[in-house]
Amino acid sequence: MQDVSELPDDHLFKPAKKIESNFMRKLLLLVAFSYTAAFAQPKTYSTANAHSHNDYQQSAPLFSAYNLQFGSVEADVILANDELLVAHTERDVPQHRTLEELYLKPIQGYIQANKGYPYADTSRKLILMLDIKSEAIPTLNKIVDILQKYPELIHTPKFKVLISGNKPDPSSYISFPSFVVFDGLLSTRYSKDALSRIIMLSDNFVTYSTWKGTGPIPENVFEKLQKLITKAHGLGKEVRLWNVPDFDDAWSKVIELGVDYIDSDSIKALAQFLKKQSGKAS
Structure with a gap:
């Protein structure tokens, strides 16, 4: 598969024929800028941009992250004896x-208590990321079957079930019901059909750098990641990095990169950090 970084900068905007008019050229540039800006990094970060990594390991799974109004929670799932169990191994x-x-x-x-919304603040959304640890297709089919028992979950626009981990081939994404969406890899190029079912592009930070969170991220690493994130936003996808050092200095650098979700196991500390960030912005 072709690396996203190899795509030409204008791959999203190719006119059918050469446009001679200066006015039309300026108009196209304006449209391109507006399209990309719509998916640029948030102006103000809050816990809506927080991802509770391996949330089931928290002392109060779901409950703690939800009370902090996190935008995303993650659970590892294994299909065992025709049951979906929250388990890492x-x-x-x-x-x-x-x-x-x-x-x-x-x-x-x-959702029932909030009359069709995951949070009382109806502008907030909630993602449940299911990181599949067992065989992809049987586990995903079981997820689909179980979700059909919960109409509130599959018909609530502000709530999404995001499939990560062991996934089927991207060419098959469109064959699954639209109430499940997929987590893609930031460095991978996908077909138009696959992209239509991918809402997030994620990647493992340690594949790019051994940076431990102190001092600046090496300039070449920062530029490469920022370029990939900008292109992901241009495709209309949100971005998350995992395995980033898990403390405030590193979170600040992740924000500079422009990610949409900050991945953390230290959810209370991240919530306090983001509260301070919101205060600075206001």
């Missing part, structure tokens, strides 16, 4: 923590 399966009890039923309750 097979060793965790005996704990028998079901996806329905830990996440789907509580989120349905929130």
